[in-house]
Amino acid sequence: GSHSIRENNVWAFLRILPSHLRIVKDSRTARGRCSASWADDLDQVRTLLQLCLDRHFISPGDTNAELFRRGLSCTYGPLGMELRRNLLGQWWDSVTRSRAQVFGIDTLSNSSSSKDGETDVGGKLRIVQPQYLKQILQHLQQDLSKEQIVQELTTILQKSPAVRTNFLQGALEQFIPSLELVNRKLPFGLAETGLCFQPSDDSCCPTEMTQTSLVWFCSPRTSSQWLDHWTRQRLKWWRKFALSPSNFSSSDVPEEELTGLVSRSVKIIYDFPWGPEPLETLCSRGDAELLQTHKGARSKLQCRNGRKTVPHVVSVTGNMDRGLMAFLSNSLQLLKREDSKRKLQQRKVLKLHPVLAPVKVAIDIGKGATIELRQVCEGLLQEFMEAKISTWPGYLETMPVTMEQLNNKYDEMGVLFTLVISDNTLESGLLQVRSRDTTVKETMHISEVKNFISRYITAADKI
Amino acid sequence: GSHSIRENNVWAFLRILPSHLRIVKDSRTARGRCSASWADDLDQVRTLLQLCLDRHFISPGDTNAELFRRGLSCTYGPLGMELRRNLLGQWWDSVTRSRAQVFGIDTLSNSSSSKDGETDVGGKLRIVQPQYLKQILQHLQQDLSKEQIVQELTTILQKSPAVRTNFLQGALEQFIPSLELVNRKLPFGLAETGLCFQPSDDSCCPTEMTQTSLVWFCSPRTSSQWLDHWTRQRLKWWRKFALSPSNFSSSDVPEEELTGLVSRSVKIIYDFPWGPEPLETLCSRGDAELLQTHKGARSKLQCRNGRKTVPHVVSVTGNMDRGLMAFLSNSLQLLKREDSKRKLQQRKVLKLHPVLAPVKVAIDIGKGATIELRQVCEGLLQEFMEAKISTWPGYLETMPVTMEQLNNKYDEMGVLFTLVISDNTLESGLLQVRSRDTTVKETMHISEVKNFISRYITAADKI
Numbered sequence: 054g055s056h057s058i059r060e061n062n063v064w065a066f067l068r069i070l071p072s073h074l075r076i077v078k079d080s081r082t083a084r085g086r087c088s089a090s091w092a093d094d095l096d097q098v099r100t101l102l103q104l105c106l107d108r109h110f111i112s113p114g115d116t117n118a119e120l121f122r123r124g125l126s127c128t129y130g131p132l133g134m135e136l137r138r139n140l141l142g143q144w145w146d147s148v149t150r151s152r153a154q155v156f157g158i159d160t161l162s163n164s165s166s167s168k169d170g171e172t173d174v175g176g177k178l179r180i181v182q183p184q185y186l187k188q189i190l191q192h193l194q195q196d197l198s199k200e201q202i203v204q205e206l207t208t209i210l211q212k213s214p215a216v217r218t219n220f221l222q223g224a225l226e227q228f229i230p231s232l233e234l235v236n237r238k239l240p241f242g243l244a245e246t247g248l249c250f251q252p253s254d255d256s257c258c259p260t261e262m263t264q265t266s267l268v269w270f271c272s273p274r275t276s277s278q279w280l281d282h283w284t285r286q287r288l289k290w291w292r293k294f295a296l297s298p299s300n301f302s303s304s305d306v307p308e309e310e311l312t313g314l315v316s317r318s319v320k321i322i323y324d325f326p327w328g329p330e331p332l333e334t335l336c337s338r339g340d341a342e343l344l345q346t347h348k349g350a351r352s353k354l355q356c357r358n359g360r361k362t363v364p365h366v367v368s369v370t371g372n373m374d375r376g377l378m379a380f381l382s383n384s385l386q387l388l389k390r391e392d393s394k395r396k397l398q399q400r401k402v403l404k405l406h407p408v409l410a411p412v413k414v415a416i417d418i419g420k421g422a423t424i425e426l427r428q429v430c431e432g433l434l435q436e437f438m439e440a441k442i443s444t445w446p447g448y449l450e451t452m453p454v455t456m457e458q459l460n461n462k463y464d465e466m467g468v469l470f471t472l473v474i475s476d477n478t479l480e481s482g483l484l485q486v487r488s489r490d491t492t493v494k495e496t497m498h499i500s501e502v503k504n505f506i507s508r509y510i511t512a513a514d515k516i
Numbered sequence: 517g518s519h520s521i522r523e524n525n526v527w528a529f530l531r532i533l534p535s536h537l538r539i540v541k542d543s544r545t546a547r548g549r550c551s552a553s554w555a556d557d558l559d560q561v562r563t564l565l566q567l568c569l570d571r572h573f574i575s576p577g578d579t580n581a582e583l584f585r586r587g588l589s590c591t592y593g594p595l596g597m598e599l600r601r602n603l604l605g606q607w608w609d610s611v612t613r614s615r616a617q618v619f620g621i622d623t624l625s626n627s628s629s630s631k632d633g634e635t636d637v638g639g640k641l642r643i644v645q646p647q648y649l650k651q652i653l654q655h656l657q658q659d660l661s662k663e664q665i666v667q668e669l670t671t672i673l674q675k676s677p678a679v680r681t682n683f684l685q686g687a688l689e690q691f692i693p694s695l696e697l698v699n700r701k702l703p704f705g706l707a708e709t710g711l712c713f714q715p716s717d718d719s720c721c722p723t724e725m726t727q728t729s730l731v732w733f734c735s736p737r738t739s740s741q742w743l744d745h746w747t748r749q750r751l752k753w754w755r756k757f758a759l760s761p762s763n764f765s766s767s768d769v770p771e772e773e774l775t776g777l778v779s780r781s782v783k784i785i786y787d788f789p790w791g792p793e794p795l796e797t798l799c800s801r802g803d804a805e806l807l808q809t810h811k812g813a814r815s816k817l818q819c820r821n822g823r824k825t826v827p828h829v830v831s832v833t834g835n836m837d838r839g840l841m842a843f844l845s846n847s848l849q850l851l852k853r854e855d856s857k858r859k860l861q862q863r864k865v866l867k868l869h870p871v872l873a874p875v876k877v878a879i880d881i882g883k884g885a886t887i888e889l890r891q892v893c894e895g896l897l898q899e900f901m902e903a904k905i906s907t908w909p910g911y912l913e914t915m916p917v918t919m920e921q922l923n924n925k926y927d928e929m930g931v932l933f934t935l936v937i938s939d940n941t942l943e944s945g946l947l948q949v950r951s952r953d954t955t956v957k958e959t960m961h962i963s964e965v966k967n968f969i970s971r972y973i974t975a976a977d978k979i
């Protein structure tokens with residue numbers, strides 16, 4: 054790859070890893086990790102990051118790679134972008150189509166703070182308008198006392214809107230308009246996905262995250278059951294797409310670590326090579342925040358379930374940037390094998406789940422690219438695009454590479470099938486189909502290949 | 517609806533409309549609008565906004581309705597959210613699947629300004645971290661001179677990242693890593709969609725917009741042809757989903773209105789009842805911004821097309837919030853008809869294109885809801901959800917309403933088909949299917965209805 058991670062830099066952040074791993078080991082002695090496997094783990098992290106750069110999952114740059122590794126939004130390349138798109142689409146379908154009573158909403162990312170009568174200007178990330186900044190600086194040039202400056206600045210900051218850190222508040226505000234949709238009947242939920250922002254301690258830039266959120270409103274006596282229900286559902290979802298499902302687990306948050314008004318909380322955790330990190334957090338939150346958002350107007354919040362009750366809230370909040378990292382980490386297989394010159398080489402295969410894989414098919418030409426062969430490729434590409442099967446136009450590549458190099462590249466991209474068109478295709482209509490997972494090459498008629506791949510993906514989705 | 521727009525408020529912003537319309541009229545005298553049709557237009561705007569509130573396209577609140585009308589991001593309800601989702605999905609498919617050489621990317625929404633060495637602190641929207649705000653206020657309390665305060669404040673604001681106003685800069689930065697994907701061959705494009713922010717003149721909150729962006733890199737001598745190509749493609753796309761395609765048009769931006777480095781520009785325009793507004797803007801931008809972004813490093817930017825050239829840039833930037841408003845406005849039909857009591861009533865039908873309609877099917881129960889009938893409904897709902905057909909669970913509604921009221925409601929929601937399950941369904945498997953567009957009621961067997969609706973949507977997509 055032309056954008057290799059600088060040695061020093063990778064090791065700079067990998068150097069902090071052993072201590073993390075030690076904590077993991079101490080708390081999980083049953084698994085008995087030893088130093089040899091630590092070294093393997095570190096090697097795997099490094100290989101994964103390099104692969105993500107080489108294969109355009111993420112954009113070059115050390116800062117960018119570091120954001121990515123930390124499970125934050127970074128600048129994604131075409132493959133990362135498509136993978137995240139697939140992941141978000143699956144989350145959305147799974148949550149909004151699992152039950153009739155989940156509705157999607159879309160709220161603004163910044164909210165006027167004057168509205169909620171807040172006075173603490175220092176507590177939140179704020180978007181400040183350029184004309185206000187100019188005003189501040191102009192005031193300072195002029196003949197204003199320091200007290201006046203403090204006053205002016207405070208007013209300006211109070212007027213500037215705060216940026217959302219999660220979707221909870223937006224969903225709580227949408228509770229009343231949504232009641233009409235469900236005839237005041239519980240339970241129901243509001244789903245939203247998108248960007249959220251967090252203040253950062255160690256840099257001037259706030260961090261961005263692609264969050265998913267389900268805010269579930271239910272009767273007080275069922276909230277604990279619903280927390281369990283959604284935990285089961287969510288864990289099942291994560292494991293559905295995993296190559297090693299056991300790396301995904303759920304774990305109760307100890308009572309002493311609960312914050313705010315949360316009475317019970319569960320985390321869905323992925324066991325990264327550098328230790329466990331949370332992917333999704335489920336919280337049983339009671340009714341206090343809902344009451345607070347609507348200024349205690351109980352009568353407006355009451356639902357028609359048996360008694361008139363103010364619902365309890367269960368929140369399910371996910372970090373899909375870290376989710377993406379988890380699936381990449383989970384699906385990378387490192388295999389030793391001999392190359393054609395009998396040298397021992399490492400084969401890297403990204404065995405992403407068929408519905409998540411950003412590229413499903415690559416189309417290539419065997420020896421001797423002629424105009425006719427290219428036309429066949431273009432026809433196939435068109436057919437796949439119309440069927441919404443994401444396809445890599447490998448035949449556009451004009452650099453001479455061996456079939457082995459090509460297969461290695463596609464394995465690293467996680468491409469499910471590689472099609473090779475040759476002169477034989479022009480004569481008999483037959484082409485070669487290579488599978489990423491079995492490495493087996495099959496011969497298939499050109500008229501059958503689209504349906505074969507469609508059926509393969511659909512079948513994988515249903516398992 | 518329980519959230520009616522306050523009379524005064526609607527008229528407050530409708531009052532400004534006649535002057536807009538007058539301008540439209542003057543410039544388009546051929547169309548000969550007269551005052552009667554102005555009044556109709558105003559009435560239609562008001563009816564549309566009320567319908568969007570009543571049917572949960574947008575969330576209640578006058579400020580929210582005003583954001584929506586101005587073509588900005590607002591808080592969307594479930595139907596608006598789904599409509600926007602469908603619209604963005606169609607844009608994405610159309611742009612990224614139209615040619616092999618369009619790649620999706622995803623860049624950060626804020627960029628560290630220290631990176632681009634910018635010094636003008638007042639020019640951009642910035643996200644300011646809470647700890648910095650605290651620092652500013654603390655400094656002011658302490659014994660600092662005014663010069664020191666100016667210095668501190670300037671430094672803090674310079675460090676704070678600017679928020680993106682469009683996707684152009686991000687795509688220009690991704691040009692070099694993308695070159696590898698295409699073997700340095702032109703043309704190719706980078707696509708991105710998401711939130712962008714704009715400073716607002718009249719309020720403390722910056723405005724948010726759902727933008728779509730294609731940045732197309734091509735050889736200098738073809739840039740004008742590509743501008744024409746993409747204009748034709750985009751206009752065709754907008755018109756594909758329209759009920760009255762003639763309301764969408766393209767128009768060259770006069771030379772004297774071109775800004776910055778843009779040498780030619782075309783706008784796709786929708787003729788709203790209050791006048792024309794741009795939905796998507798295409799610009800031929802030359803190579804200056806690309807060179808500037810990469811600090812004039814020509815050799816890194818050169819492509820392998822005949823001579824070694826630095827590519828020219830054609831940008832295609834759309835506002836999908838306004839696009840959503842355009843399709844809603846375009847698809848609302850107001851029909852006069854007599855109700856069952858022979859009173860003249862207005863029938864409102866939102867004839868959204870089948871692929872855009874946020875709800876495709878509603879399932880309801882005729883007289884006498886029994887447990888068996890509900891089970892049939894739940895089975896159907898499940899079947900539709902698995903086929904990813906968005907379905908409204910009307911059978912959960914327990915308020916007594918007439919079939920006429922129900923049909924009115926679904927027509928306002930733009931629901932394509934309403935299924936009515938009755939005792940007859942249990943006996944014979946037959947149910948009633950009512951079409952939004954023809955109002956015709958057909959009898960169909962329950963086993964056929966899913967395929968019928970799937971085929972209907974697919975067929976509409978292919979026209």
